[in-house]
Amino acid sequence: MSKLSVRDLSLAGKRVLLRVDFNVPTEVKDGVTRITDDTRIQESLPTLNHLREAGAKVIVMAHFGRPKGEVNLKYTLRPVAEHLSKLIGKPVLFSPESTGAVPAAMVASMQNGDVLLLENVRFHAGEESNDSVFAKALAELGDVYVNDAFGAAHRAHASTAGIAAHLPQAAMGLLMERELQYLQGELTSPARPFVVILGGSKVSDKIGVIKALMQKADTFLIGGAMAYTFFRVLGIPTGNSRVEADKLNLAQEILDLAKAKGVRFLLPLDNMETQEISATAQPRSTGLVSPQKGVSEGWEAVDIGPATIELYSSEVAKAKTVLWNGPLGIFELPPFANGTHSIAKALAASDAVSIIGGGDSVTAVKQFGFGDQVSFCSTGGGASLELLEGKVLPGVAALSEK
Ligand code: ADP
Ligand code: MG
Numbered sequence: 001m002s003k004l005s006v007r008d009l010s011l012a013g014k015r016v017l018l019r020v021d022f023n024v025p026t027e028v029k030d031g032v033t034r035i036t037d038d039t040r041i042q043e044s045l046p047t048l049n050h051l052r053e054a055g056a057k058v059i060v061m062a063h064f065g066r067p068k069g070e071v072n073l074k075y076t077l078r079p080v081a082e083h084l085s086k087l088i089g090k091p092v093l094f095s096p097e098s099t100g101a102v103p104a105a106m107v108a109s110m111q112n113g114d115v116l117l118l119e120n121v122r123f124h125a126g127e128e129s130n131d132s133v134f135a136k137a138l139a140e141l142g143d144v145y146v147n148d149a150f151g152a153a154h155r156a157h158a159s160t161a162g163i164a165a166h167l168p169q170a171a172m173g174l175l176m177e178r179e180l181q182y183l184q185g186e187l188t189s190p191a192r193p194f195v196v197i198l199g200g201s202k203v204s205d206k207i208g209v210i211k212a213l214m215q216k217a218d219t220f221l222i223g224g225a226m227a228y229t230f231f232r233v234l235g236i237p238t239g240n241s242r243v244e245a246d247k248l249n250l251a252q253e254i255l256d257l258a259k260a261k262g263v264r265f266l267l268p269l270d271n272m273e274t275q276e277i278s279a280t281a282q283p284r285s286t287g288l289v290s291p292q293k294g295v296s297e298g299w300e301a302v303d304i305g306p307a308t309i310e311l312y313s314s315e316v317a318k319a320k321t322v323l324w325n326g327p328l329g330i331f332e333l334p335p336f337a338n339g340t341h342s343i344a345k346a347l348a349a350s351d352a353v354s355i356i357g358g359g360d361s362v363t364a365v366k367q368f369g370f371g372d373q374v375s376f377c378s379t380g381g382g383a384s385l386e387l388l389e390g391k392v393l394p395g396v397a398a399l400s401e402k
Pocket of ligand 2 (some may be wrong): 359381
């Protein structure tokens, strides 16, 4: 890997500006803000602890919500500082301002190993506009820059990209490094067969990913709502299933591309269909589909069926590398979760390098309890898709070469 890593830096006594993704879900109850899922904070701990143990002074930058460039205490990071203190078992300093004399004075009194969290960088309009004056003001607080905010790396903002130009060294954090290792490194020349499982709500969201991976994958296993746009193209009845009627040409183009490249592009053999989207629905199987018989009129396909589960599981069992993006059904509702659950189970049992990218797919795999039986779950939704499309992420491009 060509980018500088936090592991390459000499850190003792250095003021390290660390960008993390602390954009955690919260709820307000009786006027108190509570973090409902601290996964993102947990994910930053390896880098944070690495820096502390190496004797750095850690100045943490993060964004929270969408305050649109104005101070709005609804989006203060103060509760996150308190939560982080508990996680690392040591007080975390909090600066109510992210640049200027206030944090500068706090930094000046920091000891090696101390941690200071700056207020939400998005309280300044210069963050999202990647303003160089704001980037420079942030940079003045530190000696080196470390970016561990993979989930924000597809944005060219002051604290994710611009800041790097104002410091002599800009390195990736440990989480960023792992994300790049799995979503880029492992997929450069993947162990074969390389199987891509694609599902989720729309073909149109995944076009770029499909086209990029078509150059590398041996087999695609298609599920989720996107399957039914392909059904429509093939003349298989879709009933009330979700179809992107304005994307039929694109779907046809993908099928042609797969044929031309000799890539296997598998669609569901059968599906579960329902008349009602609810947690008490009792879906039934469509049976094997064909142009004569598909999803029933008035019914909606909400999951892959048993024959498809068997086929896809056997493909996963034979694979050496599997990349999965997009659930295979409406997994949020238990009656429609069987396909996604079964394939997650097959993946957990396989010894392939298994990589889950995409927000909802990661949620599904973790929810079914297979999170630590796969090789890697990406923390970035949009960022992971853009990386898989082969795009250069501004937050990565800004880092120093090794
Ligand atoms: P990811 O976040 O992993 O990239 P997407 O955002 O593309 O995935 O899609 C996730 C959503 O797709 C889920 O909310 C799921 O309910 C929905 N979905 C999956 N299959 C179907 C289906 N057959 N019909 C309607 N929605 C579906
Ligand atoms: Mg999603």
